[in-house]
Amino acid sequence: AQSVTQLGSHVSVSEGALVLLRCNYSSSVPPYLFWYVQYPNQGLQLLLKYTSAATLVKGINGFEAEFKKSETSFHLTKPSAHMSDAAEYFCAVSEQGAQKLVFGQGTRLTINP
Amino acid sequence: NAGVMQNPRHLVRRRGQEARLRCSPMKGHSHVYWYRQLPEEGLKFMVYLQKENIIDESGMPKERFSAEFPKEGPSILRIQQVVRGDSAAYFCASSPGVVNYGYTFGSGTRLTVV
Numbered sequence: 757a758q759s760v761t762q763l764g765s766h767v768s769v770s771e772g773a774l775v776l777l778r779c780n781y782s783s784s785v786p787p788y789l790f791w792y793v794q795y796p797n798q799g800l801q802l803l804l805k806y807t808s809a810a811t812l813v814k815g816i817n818g819f820e821a822e823f824k825k826s827e828t829s830f831h832l833t834k835p836s837a838h839m840s841d842a843a844e845y846f847c848a849v850s851e852q853g854a855q856k857l858v859f860g861q862g863t864r865l866t867i868n869p
Numbered sequence: 870n871a872g873v874m875q876n877p878r879h880l881v882r883r884r885g886q887e888a889r890l891r892c893s894p895m896k897g898h899s900h901v902y903w904y905r906q907l908p909e910e911g912l913k914f915m916v917y918l919q920k921e922n923i924i925d926e927s928g929m930p931k932e933r934f935s936a937e938f939p940k941e942g943p944s945i946l947r948i949q950q951v952v953r954g955d956s957a958a959y960f961c962a963s964s965p966g967v968v969n970y971g972y973t974f975g976s977g978t979r980l981t982v983v
Binding site: 859 | 974
């Protein structure tokens, strides 16, 4: 069975600082990996995805993530945080070709002025 | 090009009533998924449907919950005899058919059972 662990349910950074949100997965088959962002009272928006091409994936709003098979990780980073980045972030995994996503518990990102 | 449309946005039901949640997928998308988000938790898969077919319902509770995606009209998630534990945000997503495109999610229906 697949699973996703997001380390840190709450992360707080200063405006302009590096954002690092951690995601580790377990999968017995090569996975597809996703990061989604959820703003208050809204649905989820796809930030970026890894689908077995380049291991460094660039997404929207300046975010990127690197797939590291040896570490079973897919951490999300942004060099410089902006106030508008405050939201909840979800990492998700699926089997290649499968339709179902398994989500992590989420990490709430707070940006301090 | 409208996104995934869910209605209502908020739904209040008394215990024992029925709740009907509607989802219209993006134009050209024939695959619909329902997920449930309990407070302070991530999203949990419920069911995956294509037109007139349930493909995977492994996440659906065995009783009181049902889903359909008819040939015409929106997908419906139906919860009969609601209980307080059904209070959650229910999200619908759609895709053109291949998961590596990533889902497009709707804004959700927030169900409150009183």
